[in-house]
Amino acid sequence: MAYTIITDSATDLPKSIIEEFNLHVIPTPVVIDEVDYFDGDTILPENFYDILRAGTDVKTYHINEYMFTQAFEPYAQRKEEVIYFCFSTGIAGTFNAANLAKQDLLERYPDFKITIMDSKCASIGFGLGVYMALLMQRNGASKEQVLEAARYHFDHMEHVFTVETLEYLCKGGRISKMAAFAGGLIDLKPILEVTDDGALAAVEKVRGRQKSIRRIVEMVGERGKDFKDQTIGIVHGDCPDVAEEVRQMLMARYGCTSFITSYVGCAIGAHTGPGILGITFLDEKSPFLG
16 A cells, blocks of 8 residues: 655754655754744755854754644645654654654544654764665565664664753753863864664763764774765764765775765754754664665
8 A cells, every 4th residue: 555754853864865756854843043943844944054154043843743744744634654753762753743643643544554663863874764765665665664674774773962051051951151261272073873762862081072073983994884885874963074085084994885864853963053963874784775
């Protein structure tokens, strides 16, 4: 039976892939000077980082039940089967809101078939799993096969990130003002990961931008496998030259050949700031690739 794949803008998938698959992406809200914008729709990352640099007041909130109802209801009305791949519950309340919308719609459309999967992933790590699902769907895979493969990829996805400044982690309450001040004095750069529970956590601290970039490249070699057969995700906060530098390092060091490079979107970028740099990759050989 035919089914439709839906996701949200926290995948940070580039526009070219969204358009290639005609993917329905539900945008995450971003509040700029008390006005609501929608990530990838009415505000683009290419403009967003200039807004952050200008010191403009920026907040985010997760996609709420009403927004999900608006997104899902046309499919329920048309009796279309849906898979919604969701931003990690460890970072936002998106999964719970989507399920509340599902329960509401099932009361009015009891035959509506929708599967909601918590990716427990973020940014292009989330996006790589969705991209793999789209490729499988295009090649004729069943809904059950796609769900199995997506779960495997999400569960084996590694995310390593570093930031250029501690300012935005401090604003978001992830580190204290004292820690941000002290870290700034000695040019401390945290190495961040997405945990097995889908939460963002600091795992190391190094001094200096170049050392932090080299360290996340090293961690790819420590944690990853089967680099020649998988697609590596690289995301950045308006520093494409650094992202290209990292791509070249990964090619030279590990023989990586396939990449998706994209901006960190507004939903995450608001809390990490300009200069964030991340790499996502699988920690096991995928039985669904090749």
